[in-house]
Every structure is written in structure tokens, then in C-alpha cells.
Amino acid sequence: MKGTTLQAHARSRAAELPGANLEHPFGPEWEVYKVRSKVFMLLTEVTGEPIVILKAAPADGEALRSAHEDITAGYHMNKRHWVTLxxxxxxxxxxxxxxxxxxxxxxxxxxxxxxxxVDPDTFGRVDCGTVR
Structure with missing residues (x-):
């Protein structure tokens, strides 16, 4: 996936999330997405290519880095809790x-x-029960 497309998909998904806001606290070269003032995504091109930085559970981050060459430890973030796409x-x-x-x-x-x-335990989950 091209960098601009990667960032466009990330932006599009973030725009759909309840309470998500875009800010530029580090200047115009950093897009920082927050929910209730807490960061969940950063987009930038300061590395020379468009990247997306996301929070990840440590075990998930490790698995993602092993499975995808285009996923690495979080750029300028805690390497256990963030990944870079x-x-x-x-x-x-x-x-x-x-x-x-x-x-x-x-x-x-x-x-x-x-x-x-949103309730993090149910958000985005589809109820597979019987339809009445």
C-alpha cells in the first residue's frame, strides 16, 4: 500500500470513531488523533515517508512485527506499546x-x-444471536 493511501485509510477510519479528534500539538507535520485528550494515532512524514503510529497491546505488537515487514516498533514512542505502519x-x-x-x-x-x-467491550461487535 502506498504511503498516502495508508494514511488516507487510517484518517478515514479515525473519522468514523465516536469522540475522535484531530489536533496538531507538535506542529503541522504531525497529525495527532485523540479520544478524550488521550492519543491513539499519529500520522507524519518526518521520517521521509508517510507513516501511521498506533497503540498496540505488547503481545499483538510483537506478533504484528513478526508477520509484517512493514510494521515496526513505534517511532518515537514506547516500543512495547506502539507500532509504526x-x-x-x-x-x-x-x-x-x-x-x-x-x-x-x-x-x-x-x-x-x-x-x-463507547463501551470498549461491545463497540463494533456484531450480535450473532437469532433474529426475532
Whole structure:
């Protein structure tokens, strides 16, 4: 996936998430997406290519880095809790959307219950029960 497409998919998914806001606290070269003032995604090109930086559970981040050459430790972030998506061939649109959503939910689940814009245990889950 090309860098501009990678970032476009990430932006598009973030725009769909309740309570997500775009800020530029580090200047115009950094897009910082937050939910209730907590960062869940950063986009930049300061590395020379368009990248997306997302929060990830440590075990998930390790598995993602092993499975995808275009996923590395978080650029300028805690290497255990953040990953960087770079342009290349091993990441598709679906994976980008899933990783943005997961990053968002990791942040939401650590917010006080009264501040959560969604329930992180049920958001995006489809009820597979019988239809009445």
C-alpha cells in the first residue's frame, strides 16, 4: 500500500470513531488523533515517508512485527506499546482499519467509565444471536 493511501485509510477510519479528534500539538507535520485528550494515532512524514503510529497491546505488537515487514516498533514512542505502519506490500486496507480501531479501544478502555464515548467491550461487535 502506498504511503498516502495508508494514511488516507487510517484518517478515514479515525473519522468514523465516536469522540475522535484531530489536533496538531507538535506542529503541522504531525497529525495527532485523540479520544478524550488521550492519543491513539499519529500520522507524519518526518521520517521521509508517510507513516501511521498506533497503540498496540505488547503481545499483538510483537506478533504484528513478526508477520509484517512493514510494521515496526513505534517511532518515537514506547516500543512495547506502539507500532509504526510503513508503506509497502504487506498491509491492506482492512488491517489498517482494524489496527486503528484496536488502538482507539485500547485508549478508551483506560478512560474513566463516565468519559468513554463507547463501551470498549461491545463497540463494533456484531450480535450473532437469532433474529426475532
Amino acid at each position: 510503513s508503506p509497502g506490500g504487506s498491509i491492506d486496507k482492512g488491517l489498517v482499519g482494524d489496527l486503528v480501531t484496536e488502538s482507539y479501544l485500547l485508549v478508551v478502555e483506560n478512560l474513566p467509565r463516565a468519559e468513554r464515548p
